[in-house]
Amino acid sequence: MKFTRGLKDGLPIALGYVSVAFAYAVQAVGQGFPPWFPVLVSATNFTGTGQFAGTNLIAAGASIAVLIATMLVINIRYTLMSFALAQKMGSGFPLWQRAILAFGVTDENFAVAIRQPQKLTFSYLIGLMSCSFCGWLGGTALGAGVSELLSAALAGGSGQAYYDMLMSALNIALYAMFVAIVIPPSRDDLKIFLLVAVSVGASCLFYFVPVLAALPAGLDIILCSVVCTAVIAYFFPHAEEENTAAPPSDDNANSDVKTAGRHGDFTTNSDPGNGKGGAL
């Protein structure tokens, strides 16, 4: 398990990240943030959904408590992934290595790492994570730079109308990506469909009912997602395979890795249950 092997495995993830990070940066600059801000956030966070929600909250002037709580809700899944990863890594990793590797835990890096049949090494994981991180950071810088150039080139005069249209159109980029993450698994799993439907309903309530809409920004995400997920998880617990070491689940895992790499999504439409099952 060499460093170069990690780089190679990280390349498809990096390519997927470029487009997501690009969309994130465009959105942030469109909200009025200076171009260095999304780059700084990408450099320090390395998480798609969390950065997007956090940046929106900062733009909306949300309180620190709401920001912390929202980030916690959105990122709590990493705790489980890191846990599964820790099991697979075993005890051969000193604390400082674990501290570095923790930063690189994302849905895709996790999905690829957890499915390696060989023993994981520090150099392999560093190769994998640094490669995808470069895609993430590069995509953000590219998006921020392009936004600035476009606004400079098209500002004022007749170009302004086209610039506004383009920025308006780019605003939908990340939302559309999120739709593409949620819809396919909703087709396959009735429980996920139900969860998504209930969540959308709750979210609409918080958006359209004046009393609820007046609540601090971000609170809707926390309340709706935690309550809906708690209810669905209680009544329709997710069925996990007890033993996924058998070859059929390996095939499944491999195709999931390809999916994750191609799409570069941050919330695993590849089934994290498979990966965890294999590790635990």
Added chain:
Amino acid sequence: MIADLTDMLTGCLIMFAVTYATKAVTLLFIKKDIKSKYIRSFLYYLPYSVLAVMVFPTILFCTSSIWSGLAGTAAALLLSFFRKGLLPVSLAAIGTVFVTELLMYFL
């Protein structure tokens, strides 16, 4: 734009701290297995709910006009229903919004 430099830096620091903490806590400290089927289900489902809540209904109102928002959302839903990847879905939605607003600008 409300956020000033202090807000941005504080916000970024908080995002970093919480994100890193969620990633690191189990990797660094916990050695035991999470056995509860309920908690595992909860953690498995949560991302889907978070995304659904963040996207709807905001996606309809994120562009300059509700009509371009509706058109873009429809394009995204249609293509993702047929399992297109993130990038094609996103590009199609962007294109649909842009064309819709272009039409509205000239008509």
